[in-house]
Amino acid sequence: MAKGALVLVVGPSGAGKDTLIAAAREALVGDGRFVFPRRVVTRDAVAELEDHDSIGREGFEAARRHGAFALDWEAHGLCYALPGSIDAAIAAGRIVVANVSRRVIPEALRKYDRARVMLITAEAVVRARRLAGRGRESAEDVAARLKREGAPVPEGVTPVVIDNSGALERGITAFIAALGRIAAE
Template identity: 35%
Template sequence: MSAAAPADGARLIYLMGASGSGKDTLLRLMRTRLRGAEPVLVAHRYITRDSGDAEDSMRLTPEEFSRRATLGCFALHWASHGLQYGIGVEIDAWLGRGAAVIINGSRAHLEQAHARYPALTAVEVAVDPALLARRLAGRGRESAAQISDRLARAAQTFPVPDRCRLLQVSNNDQPETAAAALLDIARAKLDA
C-alpha cells in the first residue's frame, strides 16, 4: 500500500442515504470492480439486529454492543430506529496503512463523524421518493407505518458541518452505474 494516511481521515468515505436507498447493494457491486489488491476497503457495521446476507454487518446483542462501546472498540457508534450501530476501530489501522475506507454511516451522525475525521468525504446516495417507497415495501422489513416514518425522515434535510465535503451519487437507475461512481470517488482518494 501507499504511504500512511493522515489521522484526519483524508481517505475516509462516509456513505449515507435513506434506508432502502441501496447503499449495501452499491457497496457489494463496487467490491466486484476492485482490481487485484487495490486498497479500497468497506468496513462492516456492528448492529443490534440480524443483518441478513445483503449487509456487511455483524450482529451483536445490546449487552455486547454496550460492552464493546465501553471498551473503546468503536471508532464511531450511534443509535437509530431503536438499534445500535458501530464502526470498529480497525478502520484507523486501515487508514493508517493508506487504504481508502468506506463506511456505511448515518446522516444524523455525520457531525460526530466529521468531528473525529475532519477530512472525510461524505457521500449521499440519492433516490427518488417513489422508488424509495417501493424498495422499502419490497424488502418486507418494516410495517406500513414504519415505511411512512422512514420516507418522512428521508425527505428531511440534515446538518452538514462547515468544511465537510459532501458529494451525491444518484441510485435511481442501474445500481452498477452508481457503484462505479462510488468506486471513482474512492480511487480519487487513493490518488490524493
C-alpha cells in the same frame, strides 16, 4: 505513503447505500487501497440484504466501554458501530468505506483528517419499492420511513452526491469512480 481516508456513505433508507458498497467491494476486491469494514449492529443480519455483525444491546455496550469501536451511533432504535480496526487501516494509508448515519458525520470529521462524505440519493418512489422489497417493515413503517428524510449533512460539508434512482450499473459506476477520485487526492 498514501494518505488514508474514511468515506462516510450516507443517504435516506432505500437509496441503495449497501448495494453500492457491496458492488464496489466486489469490483475492488484486488485493490488493496480500499477497506470495506463490516458494521456492528444490534439487529440480526439478513444475509442477502445486509452485511453486518450482529450483537445484543448488552454486548454492544460492553464493547463500547472497552473501546472496541472507532465510531458508534444510534438510529431507528438500534445501535451501530464501525470496528476500531479501521483506525489502523486509515493510518496505513487505506481508504475505508462505510455506511453510516448522518448524525455521526461531525464526530468523524473531528476524529479523522481525511473524512469524506458521499451522499447517495434516490427518488421517493424508487426508495419505497426497495424498502417494501426488503420485507422487514409493514407498509405503514415504510411510509413513515419515507417521510423521515433524516438529519441534513452538516453545514460546511460538501458531499459527493450520487443519484441512484436509475439503472444500478450507472449508480455503481458513479460510486466506484468517486472512490477512485478520493483515493487519488
